[in-house]
Amino acid sequence: MxxxxxxxxxxxxxxxxxxxxxxxxxxxxxxxxxxxxxxxxxxxxxxxxxxxxxxxxxxxxxLDVPRFGTTWDTFFGGPGPSTLLDPGEWLLVEKQLASGSIPARNADAATITEFRSMITMATAAINETLRFITDPSQYGLVTVDDCWTGRGRAELTARYRGYTWRRRLEAFREGLSGSLMEFGGGLFENVPITGALTLTGPGPGDDASMNRMVATGRRLMR
Structure with missing residues (x-):
């Protein structure tokens, strides 16, 4: 690659x-x-x-790539998944960026701006893990088999026992973005990051996808 x-x-x-x-x-x-x-x-x-x-x-x-995208869908790039970082590495990036504490509401402007920048990147990093899920249902999976680095496999294993699913990641991302909204929303290098962060609802393929999820979990936890 x-x-x-x-x-x-x-x-x-x-x-x-x-x-x-x-x-x-x-x-x-x-x-x-x-x-x-x-x-x-x-x-x-x-x-x-x-x-x-x-x-x-x-x-x-x-030469024609932007410094960053100004929407949630394009912040790190798109529309396809990254060829630089695997899905587990993106989870690691999110963890590193979101490890700080939430500032007080009366914190100084520089502290709040730094917080918004870090959580903006962390939220976008979860989007990048989601790009590796090809099954569009809420139970679509990303697993250690999608990772090409030992670091990515280790992070996905430590955090989710080797696999997780779309709706779970979306819910986690919703928590991050909710923290952002309390301080004015996504912001990076003083540029607002816009667009919708959608949540996948129930769909016709959910039963089959859930069965695959269960089977994958059993295989990875043997």
């Missing part, structure tokens, strides 16, 4: 999760390249600028 960023902010999250073994967090300078879809891009690969060892996580950044 060719690792292609969909936004600049996604590439920054990816680099933050994949520093060089020497501790360097700045990737090698880019070279000109072409994305699989023909778009010109910058390809970050080669020796680490600090220790000169091969960079562990090469990736491409197309």
């Amino acid at each position: 060719t690792r292609i960023a969909r936004t600049v902010i996604e590439s920054e999250v990816y680099v933050g999760l994949n520093p060089c073994g020497c501790g360097a967090g700045t990737p090698p300078g880019p070279s000109a390249a072409t994305a699989p879809d023909g778009r010109p891009m910058l390809w970050h690969d080669g020796p680490c600028p600090q220790c000169a060892k091969p960079w562990p996580a090469p990736f491409g950044l197309p």
